[in-house]
Amino acid sequence: MAEAVESPGDPGTTTPRPLFAGLSDISISQDIPVEGEITIPVRSRVREFDSSTLNESVQNTIMRDLKAVGKKFMHVLYPRKSNTLLRDWDLWGPLILCVTLALMLQRGSVDSEKDGGPQFAEVFVIVWFGAVTITLNSKLLGGNISFFQSLCVLGYCILPLTMAMLVCRLVLLAEPGPVNFMVRLFVVIIMFAWSIVASTAFLADSQPPNRKALAVYPVFLFYFVISWMILTFTPQ
Amino acid sequence: MAAADELAFHEFEEATNLLAQTPNETTTRSDQLSPKGHVAVAMDSGGSYGAEDEVEESDKTVLLQEEKQQPGFWTFGYYQSFFDVDTSQVLDRIKGSLLPRPGHNFVRHHLRNRPDLYGPFWICATLAFVLAITGNLTLVLAQRRDPSIHYSPQFHKVTVASLTIYCYAWLVPLALWGFLRWRKGVRERMGLYTFLETVCVYGYSLFVFIPTVVLWLIPVPWLQWLFGALALALSAAGLVFTLWPVVREDTRWAAGVLLSVVVLLHALLAMGCKFYFFQPLPPEPMASPHQATSQPPATMLPPTLPRSVAA
Numbered sequence: 001m002a003e004a005v006e007s008p009g010d011p012g013t014t015t016p017r018p019l020f021a022g023l024s025d026i027s028i029s030q031d032i033p034v035e036g037e038i039t040i041p042v043r044s045r046v047r048e049f050d051s052s053t054l055n056e057s058v059q060n061t062i063m064r065d066l067k068a069v070g071k072k073f074m075h076v077l078y079p080r081k082s083n084t085l086l087r088d089w090d091l092w093g094p095l096i097l098c099v100t101l102a103l104m105l106q107r108g109s110v111d112s113e114k115d116g117g118p119q120f121a122e123v124f125v126i127v128w129f130g131a132v133t134i135t136l137n138s139k140l141l142g143g144n145i146s147f148f149q150s151l152c153v154l155g156y157c158i159l160p161l162t163m164a165m166l167v168c169r170l171v172l173l174a175e176p177g178p179v180n181f182m183v184r185l186f187v188v189i190i191m192f193a194w195s196i197v198a199s200t201a202f203l204a205d206s207q208p209p210n211r212k213a214l215a216v217y218p219v220f221l222f223y224f225v226i227s228w229m230i231l232t233f234t235p236q
Numbered sequence: 237m238a239a240a241d242e243l244a245f246h247e248f249e250e251a252t253n254l255l256a257q258t259p260n261e262t263t264t265r266s267d268q269l270s271p272k273g274h275v276a277v278a279m280d281s282g283g284s285y286g287a288e289d290e291v292e293e294s295d296k297t298v299l300l301q302e303e304k305q306q307p308g309f310w311t312f313g314y315y316q317s318f319f320d321v322d323t324s325q326v327l328d329r330i331k332g333s334l335l336p337r338p339g340h341n342f343v344r345h346h347l348r349n350r351p352d353l354y355g356p357f358w359i360c361a362t363l364a365f366v367l368a369i370t371g372n373l374t375l376v377l378a379q380r381r382d383p384s385i386h387y388s389p390q391f392h393k394v395t396v397a398s399l400t401i402y403c404y405a406w407l408v409p410l411a412l413w414g415f416l417r418w419r420k421g422v423r424e425r426m427g428l429y430t431f432l433e434t435v436c437v438y439g440y441s442l443f444v445f446i447p448t449v450v451l452w453l454i455p456v457p458w459l460q461w462l463f464g465a466l467a468l469a470l471s472a473a474g475l476v477f478t479l480w481p482v483v484r485e486d487t488r489w490a491a492g493v494l495l496s497v498v499v500l501l502h503a504l505l506a507m508g509c510k511f512y513f514f515q516p517l518p519p520e521p522m523a524s525p526h527q528a529t530s531q532p533p534a535t536m537l538p539p540t541l542p543r544s545v546a547a
Contacts, residue, residue, distance in 0.1 A: 117389040139312075140319040141354070210322040218358060225365055232372065232389040 069093045076156045079201040085156060086149050086202065094155020097162050098127045101226075104165050105233055118229055126229075130222045131155060138207065138215045145206035154219070157199040161223065164191035165230050172235055184231060192227040196220060318353040318432065326355055333440035336474035342440070343433050343478055351432040356439020360405045363442055364398035366449050371397075371513030373453055378517050393513065404505055405442060409434035415494070419486055427482040437478050441471045445506065452510065455517050460510070468506050472499045 053061070069092050075084050102123035118126070135150040168184045199219050207215045307313040332346040372390050379385045413434045420426045429437075448467035452460050475498055483491040 116391065118391045122391060137319075137354070137358075140316050142316065142319075210324070213323040214321070214326060214354060218361075221358075221362060221365065228369055229389075229391075234387065234389065 065090075065092060069096070072156055073159055076159050076198050079198040085153055086145070089149045089152035091148070091152060091155065094131075094152065094158070097155060097158045098124060101127070101158065101162050101165055104162075104169060105229055117233055123229065126225065127155075127158065130225070134218045134222055137218055138203065141211050141215055142208055143203075143206045143215060145203065150203065153199055153202045154222070157195045157202075157223075158226065160191040160194040160198070161188075161226050161230060164188050164227075165233075168230060168233065169235075172233075188227050188231045192223055195223045199223075318351070320350065321352040321354055326352070329355060329436075329440055330443050333443055333474050334470065336470065336477050338477055341478055341481055342437055342474060343429055347433055347436055351430065351436040353432070353435070356405055356435050359439050359443050359446070360401045361398070363446055363449070364401045365394065366446055367397040367401070367509055367513050368394040370449050370453055374455075374514050374517070377453070377455060378515065381517060397509075397513070400505075400508070401442070404501075405438050406435060408501060409438045412498070416482065419490065423486055426485040429482060437475065441474045441502075444470050445509075449509070452514055457516065460514070464506055464510055468503055471506075472502050475499070475502065 068088065068090065072085055072090075072093055102120045105118055105123050106120045131151050131154040134154060135147055138145065138150060139147065164187050167187050171180060171183055171187075174180060196219065200216055203219065204212050204216060307317075329342075329346045332340075332342055336342070368390075371393055375385070375387055375390065379387045410431065413429070413431045416426070416428060420428050444467045448463050451463045454460070476495055479495060479498065483494055486494075
């Protein structure tokens with residue numbers, strides 16, 4: 001590099017030289033190593049990450065997503081002031097929960113009277129369209145939560161009610177009677193309250209303070225309807 | 237929100253003052269137009285004070301017009317303007333619909349040019365679900381009296397209830413609004429409500445049916461009719477007191493017909509819900525089959541059918 005510094009000083013002193021003539025003197029000699037890594041730290045880390053997820057085994061990919069879903073389940077069961085559900089939203093958890101709930105609530109009976117409980121499609125439609133309606137309502141009221149974050153929170157907070165459905169199905173294997181019904185009623189009420197508390201812990205902060213009740217009431221109605229469907233489930 | 241109301245009124249007064257002032261200015265200018273020199277003098281004789289005033293006022297009118305411009309219906313902000321209510325406002329409107337008073341127009345006193353869609357939408361949703369759920373609960377009560385009645389969740393009633401309530405609460409105001417607009421075309425002195433205000437009036441008037449439907453669980457027939465009549469009276473009174481100032485300018489005959497049709501439709505809705513969702517209970521454990529046959533389809537199976545025994 002010393003050559004490059006010196007040579008521009010030369011032109012114009014002794015003889016008139018053509019323009020840019022000195023550039024040919026700046027030669028990259030063989031013994032100066034030019035190759036090497038352009039080490040911009042952030043970029044190289046991202047590139048490492050990308051290539052590693054391409055090469056990892058399928059089990060790793062699936063386990064990573066399952067662990068993320070499981071972590072969010074824990075956040076719903078023990079609601080704390082944390083941003084995990086909001087920041088890293090995903091819709092896998094709500095889909096798993098909704099499908100499980102709809103499968104368990106399905107009529108499945110031989111008699112095809114139209115008087116029965118909800119079909120799979122009806123549960124699915126109620127859960128997803130209910131969640132979309134509540135999200136639209138909360139955004140129209142001026143909340144600053146994004147569409148998919150709100151869907152994620154509402155879907156994950158169905159977890160306590162899905163657990164209530166499992167318990168109800170187990171309890172229904174015993175003999176029917178008023179005790180049976182009281183146990184199911186108690187479990188469903190507890191889980192309904194848990195769902196409401198969990199979802200309000202995440203959603204209430206995104207609303208302006210004089211409209212919180214307006215945004216929370218539809219959530220209450222939504223989980224009430226799902227609890228009603230769980231409570232009135234009768235196996236054929 | 238009360239502060240925002242005051243601000244809105246102030247701006248409106250200023251705008252009306254400005255609009256009142258500008259005609260005077262144009263008339264003075266037009267008077268002075270023929271002699272050109274006078275025009276210049278008139279503009280100057282107002283003084284720099286006058287010119288500044290004009291500039292300021294024109295700025296203000298431009299600003300006011302920009303503020304009043306609504307976003308287009310394809311933007312999200314357009315629909316957000318229909319949900320611009322607070323909790324206290326919604327509660328106040330619900331209270332206003334529960335206690336109608338003769339001189340107290342719901343639209344003018346409670347809505348105050350800010351109709352919202354939150355109330356009608358969620359009141360209709362609540363009413364539809366409460367109807368279906370309590371209708372199902374009466375079947376539970378019936379089964380306790382007559383164990384041969386087969387209990388089923390009857391989920392299709394949710395669909396029926398929500399379709400009925402939403403169609404009533406949105407199509408009937410549309411028809412009413414259309415009819416009022418037509419009458420206003422015929423007799424110009426009539427007042428008019430916007431479509432949203434009509435929807436609001438109907439939506440909030442349905443609120444009184446929610447506790448009534450829950451009270452219809454009490455299996456005493458005369459009490460059920462009493463509650464139903466009370467709810468219908470409150471609700472229809474609210475509608476009539478709101479519509480009367482608008483309809484009063486019309487001929488007696490047209491006003492009478494309109495109001496009675498409104499009340500009749502409301503009564504039909506209440507009675508239809510009562511008969512479809514709430515079956516009379518069997519009086520004693522020995523239920524007679526002929527009671528069941530007079531009801532709309534498929535909820536109380538007569539004990540003779542083998543299906544109920546097999547379940």
